[in-house]
Structure formats: structure tokens, C-alpha cells
Amino acid sequence: MSRHLPTLTALRAFEAAARHLSFTKAAEELFITQAAVSRQVRELETWLGKPLFRRLHRQVALTEDGAVLGGHLTESLDGLARIIQSVKDPASLSLRVSVEPALAARWLVPRLGRFRALHPGVELSVSSSASLARLGADADLAIRWSLDRTEWRGTTASPLGEVDAFPVMAPSVRDQSPSLETPADLACRTLLSEDDRSHWIQWFVAAGVEGVTVPRGPLFNDLSLAIEAAIRGEGVALAEPALVAEDLASGRLVRPFPQSTRLGAYWLVTPTISLAGPLAGPAADFADWVRREMAETLAPDQDHAADQQGDADHARQVDGPLG
Structure with missing residues (x-):
């Protein structure tokens, strides 16, 4: 069976340039010069008889045909790599x-x-x-994890579960003055945030607190840093069960209120099959x-949320309002 195809070298150069939207990054990945990538892409465009890129000032953008071809080439080359690996080492148990x-x-x-x-x-x-x-x-x-995205190009994504986030803090922070009687009282604590404070605003609304001004507090580019700061008594973090279950079970963290807010979902992402x-x-x-x-x-854990709320109520009953 005869296949009328362009060279694999041209296809690889175009696929890398399309994926990075950069001839320079494609050249670095393929260990060739930028001029060589540009030449291979132009040869492919000549072979096809149509442009695949729009050359803009200091950047490139894919044409509609280029986007279609680039997506299929990425999927095909990745699939080919997996097949070759399976033939090379069929007994491989690496992951x-x-x-x-x-x-x-x-x-x-x-x-x-x-x-x-x-x-x-x-x-x-x-x-x-x-x-x-x-x-x-x-x-x-x-x-x-994704707040609202449900698919990634060239992959198959299946949901693992929705994420419900809630405030967590060290017991020492919970017991500070003034005492925490209602969700609105959290505005009196230092709130730790990931990237920005929008999730805190969303939680306050879900807890029935309108018009609250979220106080300024440390921002972290990764949620695990905010959680670690909460464990060390630096403030209150907004976290989900997957990240704090063991800390709640051990008592390093407590959940002062049962209210939570939906913050996206976890996804299992695999190559297109x-x-x-x-x-x-x-x-x-x-x-x-x-x-x-x-x-x-x-899995829903209402008993845990109730236990955490009960602990907070008990502390207030025993100690009374602080301050």
C-alpha cells in the first residue's frame, strides 16, 4: 500500500512548532536550529499548497488548517511513541x-x-x-484539578469527583479572641489564599454571609503552602478533603464550620485511545x-463535619467568649 506523505522530519518540526506556538522552542526540543525548523515548516506548507501558520510580529499563530493538522499530529506521534515502546519492551511494568x-x-x-x-x-x-x-x-x-475545564486537547478525561472546599485552621487559631460564633466571624482571622481571594468570597456567599470584605492575608501559588501555613497557626486556609483529611483526623487542623463551597473537580486524564x-x-x-x-x-462525611462543629461549640461552652 503506497502512502503519499510528506517527510517525517517536516511533520515533526511542524508538530513541535504548532504545540509550542514557537519556532525557537521547537528547535530547542528537537536539537536543531530555528532556521531548520522554519525551513521544514515551509517545505510542508509547499507540499500541502497552503499556509499552516500566520506570521505575526514576533509571534506565530496557527491557521485553521494548521490547528487541525497540529492536533492530529500530536495525537498520532504520541500514540506511535507508545506503540513503539510497547514493542521494544512488552514486559515493561513502568508507569x-x-x-x-x-x-x-x-x-x-x-x-x-x-x-x-x-x-x-x-x-x-x-x-x-x-x-x-x-x-x-x-x-x-x-x-x-480544574475549576470548570472538562477536556484537554488530545486526551480523554474522566471525572474522579467534585471538590467541596471548607475552612481549616490549627486549634490555637480557633481558640483565639474573638471567638468564632458564626461564619462571618472568620473575617476576624488571617485568611490564607491560593493565588487570589475569590474562593474565599465564594465560600462566604455559600455560608450565607453577604457583603463581607475579605481581609488581606498571605497569598500562595500552591495550596499545599497555604495548608502548611494553617497547620503552623498562621491563619485559616480554604481546603478540600483530599488535601487535609489526615490533618483533620490527627487534630493538627480543625474545621470550625460545616459549610462548604463547590470548587471544581478532579479528573483522570489519559491519552486518547x-x-x-x-x-x-x-x-x-x-x-x-x-x-x-x-x-x-x-465521599460525603457529615459525621466528621458535625464532630468538628461540636468541638468548636464545646470549646465555647467551656471557655466562654474570649476577651
Whole structure:
């Protein structure tokens, strides 16, 4: 069967340039010069008889045809890489997982022993990154959090569970003066935030507190830093069960009020299966295990919330209003 195709070199150069939207970054990835990338892209455009990029001042943008071709090439080359690896080493039990830093440190790592006990032969490699890794090339699957996004180009995403966030603090912060009688009273504490204070505003609204002015407090670029600051008594963090379950159970953190607010969801992101087939081997085992673990973590726990509220009520009854 004869296939009339452009050269693989031209296709690889264009795919890298399209993915990065940069000839310079494509050249760095492929270990060739920027001029070589530009030449290969122009050869491909000549072969196709149409432009794939719009050359703008100091930047490039994909044409409609370029965007379509670039997306399919990324998917195809990643799938080809997975197939070649499976042929090269069919007995391989390695697995590369990409996870956001906070979830990796506070949820995945403490549970890895359970997975290894079930699958001792799997060589697991975990990378933490705020951005999604290239599935198939740099990772086999990923766990991502998203506020409202439900899909990522060239991947298949399945929901792991919705995220409900609530305030947490060290017991010493809870017992400070003035005492915490209602959710509005949290405005008297130092509020720790990730990136900005919009989630705190959302929580106050969900708790029935209108018109509150969120006090200025430290901002962190990663939620695990805000949680660590809360554990050390620096203020109140807004967190979800996956990240603070063990700290609540141990008493390092307490939940002063039962109210929570919906903040997106966790997703299991895998390569599109059209070329490589469905998940199998270690990837399938890990995906099934993650679904079970996350379902257990995110299951409604009304008793826990009630216990935390009861602890706060008890402290107020015993000590009375402070100050």
C-alpha cells in the first residue's frame, strides 16, 4: 500500500512548532536550529499548497488548517511513541504519572504504599507540575484539578469527583479572641489564599454571609503552602478533603464550620485511545486504584463535619467568649 506523505522530519518540526506556538522552542526540543525548523515548516506548507501558520510580529499563530493538522499530529506521534515502546519492551511494568504539586504531596504520596502493596512489580515515576504533561511522551496518565475545564486537547478525561472546599485552621487559631460564633466571624482571622481571594468570597456567599470584605492575608501559588501555613497557626486556609483529611483526623487542623463551597473537580486524564487502544497493564491498574481511593476520600462525611462543629461549640461552652 503506497502512502503519499510528506517527510517525517517536516511533520515533526511542524508538530513541535504548532504545540509550542514557537519556532525557537521547537528547535530547542528537537536539537536543531530555528532556521531548520522554519525551513521544514515551509517545505510542508509547499507540499500541502497552503499556509499552516500566520506570521505575526514576533509571534506565530496557527491557521485553521494548521490547528487541525497540529492536533492530529500530536495525537498520532504520541500514540506511535507508545506503540513503539510497547514493542521494544512488552514486559515493561513502568508507569509515569503527572500530578499537580499539592495533590501529589498531600494526597498521592501518603497513599502510594497501598498501590505498591497491590502491585509490587510496577516501577512508578511521579512528577509534580502545575501544567499538564504531554501524555504519551512525558507521562502515561495524569490527575488534574480544574475549576470548570472538562477536556484537554488530545486526551480523554474522566471525572474522579467534585471538590467541596471548607475552612481549616490549627486549634490555637480557633481558640483565639474573638471567638468564632458564626461564619462571618472568620473575617476576624488571617485568611490564607491560593493565588487570589475569590474562593474565599465564594465560600462566604455559600455560608450565607453577604457583603463581607475579605481581609488581606498571605497569598500562595500552591495550596499545599497555604495548608502548611494553617497547620503552623498562621491563619485559616480554604481546603478540600483530599488535601487535609489526615490533618483533620490527627487534630493538627480543625474545621470550625460545616459549610462548604463547590470548587471544581478532579479528573483522570489519559491519552486518547484511538491509536494505543484502551488503558492496559500498570496504567489500567493505577487508574482503577485512583478511582477507588478518590471516591473514598471525597465521599460525603457529615459525621466528621458535625464532630468538628461540636468541638468548636464545646470549646465555647467551656471557655466562654474570649476577651
